[in-house]
Amino acid sequence: MSAFQKKLLAGLVIMALMSPLGIYLPQLFKSEDAWGEWSPEKLKELIGFVPAGLERLADLWKAPIPDYNAAGEGASFGAQAFWYVASALAGIAIGGGIAFLLGRALRRRDK
């Protein structure tokens, strides 16, 4: 690994450690979820009902770590931040790992 690549990797780890900013800032500025990503409950508040098809599909999949937070929605900021950083590090490992293996499998073998 070159010195430049090591620097980039260090940058990625720093990003992971700083990632709780991504939950802190929206709380600080009282901003809501992304547009169109509301839970069925939130949608009911917004329009007064939960569309039938949406209700049927919404809980199709139970993700192991929903919203990068295994501690639950009511957990303290510290617990949420912990899971957020853990998710970020897992994202580096899993995403980077799969992309690396795929790249290794697909690369041009000219030298």
Next chain:
Amino acid sequence: MHIPDGYLSPQTYIPLLGAAAVFWSTALRKVRDRLSHRHVPYLAMAAAFSFLIQMFNIPIPGGTSGHAVGGAVIAILLGPWAAVLAISIVLVIQAVVFGDGGITAIGANCFNMATVLPFIGYGTFKAVCGTAREGTRVAVAAFLAGYIGLFAASLTAAVQFGIQPIIAADAQGTPLYAPYPLSVAVPAMVFQHLILFGVVEGMVTVLLLRYFIRNEKDLIYAFGGGQA
């Protein structure tokens, strides 16, 4: 921009899964035996970077929140087809492990963020940059690549949301899936990406490209690097 399960009707998400499958298989074919071995570690870091940058939710005070994707800069550095693969890997992990984006909407989300974004971003960069290899022109091209790329992705996502009340309503006209019409979905999605998230995507593109120009200039795909 991660469309959850339930917002898209099957008549939308099934064709988009098909479209994404076409892009995935084409990307595998385009990258196979062409990806430079020197690009392999960067492909891995690109996927990691895209995952991370998407965790930095940026608030619009009192409004919604959103994030950059890093799709334009990945396309410029490694090529748009490699970007399709890197970002799709990220989006699938987000949906399966973290429930960010729906399982049924994986095709739609990969179409918007892993295909529209890198290709529009790359095309914009090449068109604006021309033969320039440094300086203001490259910076402007990089900014516009991120800005217009993310705008385009927000537009296709907004259209997917907005057509639901038209194509999927019950006999009384009550929407079965995403409830807001195009006249609400398109302005809402597009506006927030034009005023904030697209600006961040543009800045991320400029800064990372500048860093690569200083350190690994001969590897930059859009400048001919790593291509056979």
